[in-house]
Amino acid sequence: MTDIDVLIVGAGPTGLTLACELAVRGVRLRIVDRARTFFGGSRADGIQPRTMEVFADIGILDPILASGDLGPTLRAYRGDEVVWEGRMSEPTEPTPSVPHPNLWFVPQFRTEEALELAKDSGTLFKAQVMRVLWQYGLADGMYNTVYKSLFGLKPVRGRILHTPRYEPVDTVLDVIKASRAVVVLAHPSVYHSMELARELIAAGRLDGVEIDHPRNTPVDRAELTRLAKENGLIVTGGTDYHGINTVTPRPVGAFSTSDEMIARIGDIAKARKATRKKSE
Numbered sequence: 578m579t580d581i582d583v584l585i586v587g588a589g590p591t592g593l594t595l596a597c598e599l600a601v602r603g604v605r606l607r608i609v610d611r612a613r614t615f616f617g618g619s620r621a622d623g624i625q626p627r628t629m630e631v632f633a634d635i636g637i638l639d640p641i642l643a644s645g646d647l648g649p650t651l652r653a654y655r656g657d658e659v660v661w662e663g664r665m666s667e668p669t670e671p672t673p674s675v676p677h678p679n680l681w682f683v684p685q686f687r688t689e690e691a692l693e694l695a696k697d698s699g700t701l702f703k704a705q706v707m708r709v710l711w712q713y714g715l716a717d718g719m720y721n722t723v724y725k726s727l728f729g730l731k732p733v734r735g736r737i738l739h740t741p742r743y744e745p746v747d748t749v750l751d752v753i754k755a756s757r758a759v760v761v762l763a764h765p766s767v768y769h770s771m772e773l774a775r776e777l778i779a780a781g782r783l784d785g786v787e788i789d790h791p792r793n794t795p796v797d798r799a800e801l802t803r804l805a806k807e808n809g810l811i812v813t814g815g816t817d818y819h820g821i822n823t824v825t826p827r828p829v830g831a832f833s834t835s836d837e838m839i840a841r842i843g844d845i846a847k848a849r850k851a852t853r854k855k856s857e
């Protein structure tokens with residue numbers, strides 16, 4: 578117990594959320610519960626707007642949206658006559674100050690699963706969401722119809738497809754340079770970045786390129802090999818292993834970087850570190 582800063586007693590929604598919040602801030606913690614397993618039932622199932630904002634902060638909004646809905650429609654009868662039909666609260670449109678205005682119904686055990694999956698990183702990936710949905714028989718596999726309906730791009734855009742905005746390449750390269758790191762452009766075929774690879778190599782802004790990757794095309798590999806030779810670049814490789822979280826799993830180590838290239842990366846990194854020390 579001496580290697581932790583905080584002991585959380587109770588692994589319900591409150592304890593798990595607190596654990597995620599502390600973990601992303603690097604606080605060492607342990608969470609204990611008198612129950613041996615997670616709660617199988619559901620009490621906290623109507624999630625409030627502010628709670629949705631907290632879930633967005635810790636990166637689990639997507640699985641929460643994927644496992645819930647606006648709740649059932651209610652009906653009131655007088656004898657056989659329907660006298661009212663509606664919801665506990667009628668849906669309203671989001672605003673900048675209340676981005677998730679509607680009560681969102683998710684069984685408590687699903688919320689706890691999402692929090693449990695996020696515990697190490699504070700971030701959930703699509704594959705983790707799909708794994709839980711599949712495990713509970715709510716999806717037809719990892720990357721089939723349900724995946725497309727949630728995260729697909731074409732022919733129909735998925736309901737919760739997230740399109741990340743990346744920093745401009747120049748900004749990223751400036752940050753790498755300022756931290757005196759080694760710059761290797763990863764699998765250029767995959768993101769259609771051969772044009773960018775040519776441009777950056779010509780401008781002398783890359784130390785290396787990743788060539789031995791399962792999704793680099795033979796034509797691009799040939800060109801990258803030639804460019805690397807002509808410009809004295811480091812050549813790397815990697816399997817890009819995602820385990821079952823990928824459409825085409827490949828064994829770890831199927832693609833690799835040679836010892837000679839790893840040594841070159843080490844040498845460049847050491848030399849740059851040394852210049853940093855001198856300038857400090």
Ligand SMILES: Cc1cc2nc3c(=O)[nH]c(=O)nc-3n(C[C@H](O)[C@H](O)[C@H](O)COP(=O)(O)OP(=O)(O)OC[C@H]3O[C@@H](n4cnc5c(N)ncnc54)[C@H](O)[C@@H]3O)c2cc1C
Pocket residue numbers: 586587588589590591592609610611612616620621622623624625
């Ligand atoms: C019938 C019902 C319906 C509800 N509906 C909603 C709803 O729709 N929306 C909503 O937001 N809330 C709802 N609630 C409230 C909701 O259940 C709670 O707000 C929520 O569960 C609180 O989470 P928690 O983590 O604080 O506590 P809990 O979920 O109670 O978790 C506490 C945890 O601490 C553990 N524990 C307790 N004592 C000890 C101990 N001494 N040592 C170690 N571990 C311990 C327990 O085993 C448990 O796992 C409802 C509650 C009930 C009863």
